[in-house]
Amino acid sequence: MSKPVSKVLVINDEKMVVRSLTNGLNGAAKHLDNPFGLTFSGVTSAQEALNVLAADGDYQAVMIDDNLYSLEDQDKTQQQSALDLVHCIHAMRPELSIYIMIDEARQDEVVEALFNETVDGYFCREERDYRGWYRILHAQIQERARTPFYDALRDYVLMAKDAWHTPGHSSGDSLRGSPWVNDFHEFLGEHAFRADLSVSVDMLDSLLDPKGVIEESQKLAAKAFGARRTFFATNGTSTANKVIFQTLLTPGDKLLLDRNCHKSVHHGVVLSGAHPIYLNSSVNKKYGVFGTVPKKAIFEAIEQHPDAKVLILTSCTYDGLRYDLPPIIQAAHAKGIKVIIDEAWYGFAQFHPAFRPTALEAGADYATQSTHKVLSALSQSSMIHVNDPEFDEHIFRENFNMHASTSPQYSMIASLDVARKQAVMEGYKLLSRTLELARELRESIKETGVFRVLELEDLLPEEVRNDNVQLDPTKVTLDISQSGYTTDEFQHELFERYNIQVEKSTFNTVTLLLTIGTTRSKVSRLYDALMRLAREKRAPRRLYRVPDIAEFTALRYLPRDAYYAAGEMVPMIDEDERPNPGLIGRVSADQIVPYPPGIPALVPGQVITAEILQFLLGLMRSHKRTEMHGVVFDGYVPTLRVLTEEEAAQLKPLSE
Known part of the structure; x- marks a missing residue:
């Protein structure tokens, strides 16, 4: 197995000073314990430093002289403070540890100037305490590389305790040696079962009320991803979105949401009882790709609904399209609207400047990420990042516990811990x-x-x-x-x-x-x-194009009210297999979702039009295999659940 390499860059404008510093530090690394492979190299200008850090991902830390020269020129005619370089490095690689080398005489002045910046510590240049400096740098890298929960889980498994608690396979003993299911045990491996443990194991903390190693791991994740608070979720971003909705919204509250959002967002609307204002996504009809909501439409919705509590958008989309988030979030915040960004497909963005700004950097109050989709976490393992200055942890925790299992899968939690470590270190x-x-x-x-x-x-x-x-x-x-x-x-x-x-x-x-x-x-x-x-040079063929999705129609009732009605099943086609005119004008009680792409064609409370019905039937008749979530078949006849006339009469229509 390859060993880690941790490079540290020393930045000083005098070649002889750089040589002395790097020789001293490399000598300390050679003679002291060095499990992370610390090595030291140096440069003599800020621009050279930025070039090196951009080109080599093995750098983990920098030591910056507090009095450097310009990023642009190296003729020593213009001085640049360490503050400017700290900003540049943090903008490019925020995960790096930054230390400032200072003169003892200017210590108070420099520390005060950098007090609010992302600086991990200071070294007095005259001391040349190479072993002491090395130990501090080593300890900092060790802290970033910690995986508190994974370490505790691994240590517990290696203790080989007898299990007199759940789960029922009892560390795999129920499967091992079985003539019927031993192959499953061998397929997954011994540790998969030994690490599948119960909440009875106190040293592994509680996901529902973390006070130990899970809390430590979540704090490390918050620092890594640029959040005030981070919470691990073991039922995917689908649950994460619902938890936030129920935390921020009460029945009747308005929210602005991208029609393109994942179906879990629309489920969250039902659960919270909120009044959604749907924003139609742009559509590339040539390729059947859903784009972003036009910025103009978002700004207009914010102006027309200043009483909205929440705005939620998906960025990036399934196809990789990213919103220009800063002006959108700024406009929402100006009206007191909280912003949630579903970053399910973009959880890695913090760790490379090519992908930033992230939602949190753009000012979002909440970001949900499917860590399992794009980083090294197990399936269903996600994170909720919080930057809301008015965050109510008690209400959030109550809603989190409402959705989370009391028997979480510990391997998933460990994988989130490990995925964070990998993202930070490499x-x-x-x-x-x-x-x-x-x-x-x-x-x-x-x-x-x-x-x-x-x-x-x-x-x-x-x-x-x-x-x-x-x-x-x-x-x-x-x-x-x-x-x-x-x-x-x-x-x-x-x-x-x-x-x-x-x-x-x-x-x-x-x-x-x-x-x-x-x-x-x-x-x-x-x-x-x-x-x-x-x-093979096959001749191009005419491809069967699926129908364009119909525009969103009127929402007549709150989705929650329509969903919880009993409703009745009405066929989508008549006896001649044509669109059933009896459905036109009726109100859907279910969410009807063609999958892929997973964007609802109908939501509970929405009026069914001829165009939507034609779209759904066209999809079902096309050559492309499309799942149609929410459609129920009565034999071979597709049906939709809609409100009865009596139910509709008892519900309060929404005002425009």
Whole structure:
């Protein structure tokens, strides 16, 4: 197993001083315990320092002289304070530990100037206490590399305690040696079962009321991701969104939400009893891709509904489109509206400047992240980040405990701990590699002459072209319309012939997701598969295009009121298999979600129109396989649950 390397950069404008400092520190590292592989190197200008830190992800800390020269020129005609360089380094790599070397005579002046900055400590330059400095730097890296919960879980498993508590497999003993299920034990491995423990183990803390190692791990995560508070969730971002909704919203409260939000957000509307103001997403009809809500529409909604309590947006989207968040959040905050950003697909962004600003950096009050989607956490493992200055922890905790299991999966909590550690210690390095692989993949795909990577200008719907929307380059959308394959056939070929599984598809595109786990070998195998398929030179075929999703119609009743009505099932088609006119004008009692992409076509309380009914039936009749969540089949006849006339008469209609 490879050992870690932790580089420390020393920045001083005198070559002889730099040489003396690095020699002394490397000598200390050689003679003292050095499990993290600390090595020291130096540069003599601020600009050179920034170049080195940008190019090498193995740097973990910097030591900055308190009196440096300009970032732009090195002719020593213009001095620059350490403060400027601290800002530049923090903007580029906020995970780095920063120490300032100061003159003893100027100690109070420098510390006061940097008091509110992200500085981890100070060294008096004249002391040259290399061993003392090394120990401090080593301890700082050790603190960042801690995994309190994972360490406690591993230590407990290695204690080999007899289990007289849940779960029933009793550390795997119920499976081990069984002639029927021992293969499952062998498949998952011994530690998977020994680490599957009960809340009875006090040393592993409680997710529902953390006061020990889980609390420590969450504090480390908050610091890493730039949050005031961070909470671990073991039922995905779906639960995280619902918890925040129930914390911030009471029945009847208004909220502004992107129609493009994940269905869990719409479920949160039902649970909270809130009054949603739906914002229609832009749509790229050429490729069947949903874009962002136009910035103009968001600003207008904020002005028209200043009494809204919450605004929630998804950034980045499934296809990698990112909002220009700072002005949107600023406009919402000006009206006292809290902002939640669903960052399920963007949880890595804090750790590389190519992806920032993050939602929290842009001023969001809450951000939810599917750590399992894009970092090294187990499935369903997510985080809730809080920067709300008015955060009510008691109300939040009550709602969190309402949704969280009293028997959480400890391996998931440990994976969040480990994912945070990896992101802090080598996230910049891994993401730099991922960006390079994404660039290489794009170039390689061009060479096929058949497949084409859609860039930002291809994906952006017309109405958001001036909204400063950005594209996450780790989401690669491939146009296959010239290949002669349907998307179903194309995915089948990749899977059966080349052992490749893609993320998702539309009627003429497939999406490839690059992560910190993507390797150059995987990229090479994908390129080989695409080149082989391209060389078959199939004639392009007309691809069956699914119907465009209908615009959102009127919301007649609160989604919660409509959902909890008994309702009645009404067929979507008549006896001649045409759209049932009896559904037109009725009010849906359920959320109807074509999946993918998972955007509701109907929400509870929404009026059904001929256009929506035609859209749903068109999807169900198309050649593309689409799950239709919320549709119930009576034999072969699809039906929708709608309010009865009696129920509708008893509900209070929403005012416009």
